[in-house]
Amino acid sequence: MKLNSWFQCINGCPEKVALNEIKYRCDTCGDLFEVRHDLNELKKWKPKRWKDLFEKRYRKHEWPYGSSVWGKKELVCPNLKNENIVSTYEGGSNLFWAERLGSQIGLDDLWIKQCGMAHTGSFKDLGMTVLVSMVKQMISEGKEIRAVACASTGDTSAALAAYCAVAGIPAIVFLPKNKISLPQLIQPITHGVLTISLDTDFDGCMKLVQEVCSANNIYLANSMNSLRIEGQKTISFELVQQFDWAVPDFVVVPGGNLGNVSAIGNGFLMLKELGLIDKLPRLVCAQAERADPLYRSFKNGFKDFKPIRARKTQASAIQIGNPISVNKAIRTLQAFRGIVEEATEQELANAAGKGNRTGLLCCPHTGVALAVTEKLARKGVIRKKDKVVVISTANGLKFTEFLYNYHARKIKGVHSDYAFKPINLPANFQKIQSRILKELDKK
Ligand SMILES: *Cc1c(COP(=O)(O)O)cnc(C)c1O
Ligand SMILES: [Zn+2]
Numbered sequence: 001m002k003l004n005s006w007f008q009c010i011n012g013c014p015e016k017v018a019l020n021e022i023k024y025r026c027d028t029c030g031d032l033f034e035v036r037h038d039l040n041e042l043k044k045w046k047p048k049r050w051k052d053l054f055e056k057r058y059r060k061h062e063w064p065y066g067s068s069v070w071g072k073k074e075l076v077c078p079n080l081k082n083e084n085i086v087s088t089y090e091g092g093s094n095l096f097w098a099e100r101l102g103s104q105i106g107l108d109d110l111w112i113k114q115c116g117m118a119h120t121g122s123f124k125d126l127g128m129t130v131l132v133s134m135v136k137q138m139i140s141e142g143k144e145i146r147a148v149a150c151a152s153t154g155d156t157s158a159a160l161a162a163y164c165a166v167a168g169i170p171a172i173v174f175l176p177k178n179k180i181s182l183p184q185l186i187q188p189i190t191h192g193v194l195t196i197s198l199d200t201d202f203d204g205c206m207k208l209v210q211e212v213c214s215a216n217n218i219y220l221a222n223s224m225n226s227l228r229i230e231g232q233k234t235i236s237f238e239l240v241q242q243f244d245w246a247v248p249d250f251v252v253v254p255g256g257n258l259g260n261v262s263a264i265g266n267g268f269l270m271l272k273e274l275g276l277i278d279k280l281p282r283l284v285c286a287q288a289e290r291a292d293p294l295y296r297s298f299k300n301g302f303k304d305f306k307p308i309r310a311r312k313t314q315a316s317a318i319q320i321g322n323p324i325s326v327n328k329a330i331r332t333l334q335a336f337r338g339i340v341e342e343a344t345e346q347e348l349a350n351a352a353g354k355g356n357r358t359g360l361l362c363c364p365h366t367g368v369a370l371a372v373t374e375k376l377a378r379k380g381v382i383r384k385k386d387k388v389v390v391i392s393t394a395n396g397l398k399f400t401e402f403l404y405n406y407h408a409r410k411i412k413g414v415h416s417d418y419a420f421k422p423i424n425l426p427a428n429f430q431k432i433q434s435r436i437l438k439e440l441d442k443k
Contacts, residue, residue: 001041001042001044001045001074002038002041003037003038003041003042003074003078003079004037004038004041004078004079005019005035005036005037005038005077005078005079005230006018006019006035006036007019007021007023007033007034007035007036007226008033008034008036009026009028009029009031009032009033009034010031010032010033010034010327010328010331011026011029011031013026013028013029015027015028016036017033019035019077019079019134019227020079020134020137020138020141020143022138022143022145022219024220024224024225024226025224031327032224032226032324032325032327032328033226034226034229034266034328035077035226035227035229035230037075037078037270039270039273039274042074042075042274043273043274043275046275047274047275047276050274050276051241051245051276054071054072054237054241055241057071058071058092058241059092063082063087064082064085064087066089067087067088067089067090067091067092067129068090068091068092068234068237068238069087069090069091069126069129069130069231069234070085070087070129071091072234072237075237075270075274076130076230076231076233076234077130077133077134077227077230077231080130080133080134080137081137084133084134084136084137084140085129085133085136086129086132086133086136086163086166086167087129087133088119088125088129088162088163088166089119090118090119090125090126090129091126091234091238092238093113093114093115093116093117093118093238094114094117095111095112095113095114095239095242095243095389096111096112096113096114096360097109097110097111098110098111098112098355098358098360098390100358100359101354101355101358101360101370104354104358105373105374105377105378106377106378106384107373107377107382107384107386107388108384108385109385109386109387109388110373110388110390111248111387111388111389111390112360112366112389112390112392113235113238113239113389113390113391113392114392115235115391115392115393115394116363116366116392116393116394116395116396116398117395118395119159119162120155120158120159120161120162120187121155121158121183121394121395121397121398122155122158122159122317122393122394122395122398123155123232123235123260123391123393123394124155124156124158124159124228125159125162125163126231126232126234126235127159127223127227127228127229127230127231127232127259127263128156128159128160128162128163128221128228128231129163129231130227130228130230130231131148131163131221131225131227131228131231132148132160132163132164132166132167132169132221134227135148135167135169135219136167136169138219139169144217145169145217145218145219146170146216146217146218147169147170147171147172147194147218147219148160148164148169148170148171148172148218148219148220148221149171149172149173149174149209149212149213149218149219149220149221150172150173150174150209150220150221150222151173151174151175151202151205151206151208151209151222152173152174152175152180152202152205153176153179153180153202153256153316153317153318153319153320154175154180154181154184154185154316154317154398155184155317155393155394155398156221156222156223157173157174157175157184157187157188157193157195158184158187158188160173160188160193160221161173161187161188161191161193162187162191164191164193165191165192165193170193170194171188171191171193171194171221172193172194172196172212172218173188173193173194173195173196174196174198174205174206174208174209174212175188175195175196175197175198175205176197176198176200176201176202176204176205177197177198177199177200179201179202179312179316179319180316181316181398181399181400181401181402182401183397183398183399183400184398185197201309201310201319201321202310202319202320203307203310203320203321203322206222206322206324209222222257222324223257223259223260223324223325224324224325228259228263229259229262229263229266229325229328230263231263232259232260232263232264232267233263233264233266233267233270234267235260235263235264235267235391236251236263236264236265236266236267236268236271237267237271239251239389240268240271240276240277243387245276245277246387247268247277247278247279247280247281248281248386248387248388248389249281249282249382249386249387249388250281250282250283250284250373250376250382250386250387250388250389251264251281251282251283251284251388251389251391252284252286252369252372252373252376252388252389252390252391253283253284253285253286253369253390253391253393254285254286254287254288254315254317254318254365254366254368254369254391254393255285255286255287255294255318255323255329255340256287256291256317256318256319256320256323256365257320257323257324257325258285258294258323258324258325258326258328258329259324259325259328260391260393261283261285261329261332261333261338262325262328262329262331262332264283264332264391265283265332265333265335265336266332268280268281268336269335280335280336281336281389282336282337282338282339283332283333283336283338283339284338284339284340284341284372284373284376285329285333285338285339285340285341286340286341286342286343286368286369286371286372286373287318287340287341287342287343287368288313288314288315288318288319288342288343288345288348288368289313289342289343289344289345290310290311290312290313290319290345291308291310291311291313291315291318291319291320291321292308292342293305293306293307293308293310293321293322293323293326294323294326294329294330294340295340295341295342296308297326297330297340298333298339298340302330302333302334305326305330307321307322307323308321308322309321313345313348313364314345314348314349314364314367314402314411315348315364315365315367315368316364317363317365317393317394318365318368339376339381341372341375341376342368342372343367343368343371343372343375345411345413345414346413346414346415347371347375348364348367348368348371349364349367349402349406349411349414349416350367350371350414350415350416350417350418351367351368351370351371351374352364352366352367352370352396352402352403352406353406353416353417353418353419354370354417354418355367355370356396356403356418357418360392360396361395361396361397361403362392362396363392363393363394363395363396363398363399363402364399364402365393365394366390366392366393366394366396369390369391369392369393370390373388373390406418406419407419407420407421408421423435423439
């Protein structure tokens with residue numbers, strides 16, 4: 001097989017751009033690029049042959065194919081030489097049947113895809129491995145790249161920092177001051193990456209990083225760079241593979257900059273095109289009510305889209321008012337009979353609280369997705385027997401302050417329905433025993 005992939009404008013303008021060019025937008029219409037693949041070449045293999053190959057590689061030792069991103073290298077980025085791949089064995093995150101939570105919200109077949117079980121604790125690793133690998137390849141070809149930079153709500157910067165540290169490539173991260181969690185701030189710092197904390201919001205950081213990059217041979221790592229989308233679309237490949245190539249009825253994903261919902265859509269579309277699956281799920285994009293520009297647009301049938309100023313939300317990684325991938329996301333949602341729904345601070349916090357009582361450890365964004373799932377189940381849009389996958393985007397351990405404040409009832413405007421607290425007792429057998437028995441009797 002002679003595989004190839006390239007950048008091309010999402011509106012189908014004819015210009016094809018090589019993946020090792022430093023270019024993120026179409027000259028003709030100004031819209032974003034996406035990565036296109038030579039599908040005719042890929043179709044030379046029957047679906048069974050692809051499935052066998054992916055099964056054979058999955059979580060095995062042979063480098064880099066044991067990574068679930070690189071196990072699908074032919075469908076992700078065939079142009080990379082293996083020697084340039086920068087990988088931490090990403091992907092292969094567990095898919096958890098949330099039986100108890102499902103039964104509480106009236107769903108028999110609810111699954112949580114734990115994308116936060118990742119090297120840097122979020123799904124951002126899946127895309128960053130592709131982008132940083134391409135940078136390594138470009139540098140090896142003699143391209144002048146002084147550093148790689150991104151603006152971030154905390155998880156992109158963590159992933160960029162880790163992957164650049166693995167590869168030994170300089171990186172710079174732009175963060176909105178006091179708007180990310182402490183673990184997220186520590187991640188780039190501990191990797192020795194230039195960490196710039198700015199007195200603005202994510203949208204402000206995004207604008208500045210683009211200016212700095214274009215003026216200084218610095219490569220931009222935000223998801224407007226569609227190499228990231230190629231890695232993230234393996235979430236769909238993996239999901240389907242984990243269900244023995246069955247397709248769920250609904251996939252619910254929290255959305256901020258809207259790259260991931262587009263990526264997940266692309267993954268399913270590619271599998272369908274290659275005949276590995278024969279239907280598509282419905283996609284649900286879950287937004288925080290305080291940062292809900294896509295929800296507002298959905299409400300008027302996507303007739304228009306207006307950026308907003310995002311307000312402070314517990315779901316800090318999706319506190320974005322002017323999402324860069326909005327056009328991609330709208331197109332994707334239209335192709336998947338998509339739904340956009342939102343959750344208030346109260347709803348997202350309690351959805352996380354409720355989920356955690358059933359053994360999950362939800363980040364607030366997963367809380368948004370769970371709250372939206374519950375809402376759609378209540379409305380009858382999602383039915384009891386539907387197979388539903390909620391994409392848990394980050395590890396709850398990155399958001400302990402959110403969890404702590406929830407249980408300490410310190411989140412303003414939120415009534416913590418599932419609050420719980422430790423019991424302080426003297427180290428005395430009698431006192432401990434009588435208290436435990438009293439507590440157990442309450443149940
Ligand atoms: C980045 C991120 C999101 C949002 O993904 P987008 O592609 O920006 O829509 C959601 N949750 C977490 C934890 C993230 O890090
Ligand atoms: Zn164009």
